[in-house]
Amino acid sequence: MIIRRLVSVPAVVLAASVLIFLLPRLTGVDTVRAVLRSRVAEAEPDPVVAARVAAELGLDRPLPEQFLRWFGHVLTGDLGLSYATRTPVAPQLASALGVSAVLTTLALVLAAAIGIPAGVHAARRRGGLVDRVVTVASVLGVAVPEFILAPVLVLLLAVAVPLLPALGWGSPAQAVLPALTLATFPAALAAQLTRAETADVLSRPHVVLARAKGLTDGVVLWRHAARLALTSVTSLSGLFFAGLLSGAVVVEVVFAVPGLGRLLYDAVIGQDLPVVQAGLLAVVLIAVLAALAAEVLQLALDPVARASVPR
Structure with missing residues (x-):
């Protein structure tokens, strides 16, 4: 199964590369104008200069040849030069990815540490106080967007009660607010999924049999029920990681985090x-690999899914 998924990765990346390469043409952006605007502040570029820049960038060549040239450079790690800074893109991307990877990992760990136990305990006492609190909190966590939550957290924890810094990156304290903001949605969704799956697993025959054998509630809940209930969360963890990595634009802009979103x-x-x-190509590649990792983790947790994989 892993080999089959790995074989499909190049095809997905190639298809995404074609769309990303065509992005300027699909959005109507004039590449030559963008280059000249970054170099000289002219409202209307000189036609001779524009033709020279087009030849320099290879834009006067047929479109398939342009793509093959661009994709060939990408495969060798040459991502070109930034129009704004005239420096290689690869070091900028590597630095930004490192920051976003740390922030996204912190957010995902925080979401799992909050959402999974909350969902399990809510399913254990369905209809009780914990269940109602978790349900309301998870609905709010899914409904409130990051561009509203981020300023609210800044006002509460950085202005009204100055416990944490509001801006910057580099110290553990500066990572708390952006990680908490980014973790809210996946934590709420993980709590909802875990609650629903755990409640379903608790009614299955093997759990009833485990209780009949005299196993304690804690053993039945965490060893038999929660493990199977986590398959839905783990199957989405790859999408969570890729989504957080690419969707951290608002959080990184608000908190001045020098990551991929910014x-x-x-x-x-x-x-x-x-x-x-x-940046978009990096997000696609990370999304594909994260989805593969999540599927492998799901098979490790769920013996039924593992047994259903064709040999």
């Missing part, structure tokens, strides 16, 4: 196409 935001505003294309 890099893509600045690149879109400045029409820095090489940076935008490299």
Whole structure:
């Protein structure tokens, strides 16, 4: 199964690369104008200069040849030069990815540490106080968007009660607010999924049999029920990771975190196409690999799914 999934990765990346390469043409962005605007502040570029820049970038060649040239450079790690800074894109992308990977991992761990136990305990006492509190909190966590939650947390924990810094990156304290903001949605969704799956597993025959054998509630809940209930959460964990990595634009802009979201935001505003294309390609590749890792983890947790894999 893993080999079959790995074989499909190049095809997915290739298809995404074609769409990303065509992005300027699909959105109507004039690449030559974007380059010249980053170099000289002219409302209307000189036709001779524009033709020279087009030849320099290879834009005067047939479209398939342009793609093969661009994709060949990508495969060798050459992501081009930034229009804004005229420096290689690869080091900028690597630095931003490192920051976003740390922030996303913290958010995902925090979401799992909050959402999974909350969902399990809510399913254990369905209809009770814990269940009602978890249900309301998870609905709010899913409904409140990050661009509203981030300023609220800043006002509460950085302004009204100055416990944490509101801006910057580099110290553990500066990572708390952005990680908490980013973790709210996946934590709420994990709590809902875990509650529903745990409640379903608790009524299955093997759990009833485990209780009949005299096993304690804790053993039945965590060893037999919660393990199977986590398969839905783990199957989505790869999508959570990729979604958090690419969707951290609001959080990284609000908290001045120099990650991939902030890099893509600045690149879109400045029409820095090489940076935008490299960032989107990195997100696609990470999403594919994260989905594969989540599927392997799901098979490790669920023996039924493992037995259903064709040999």
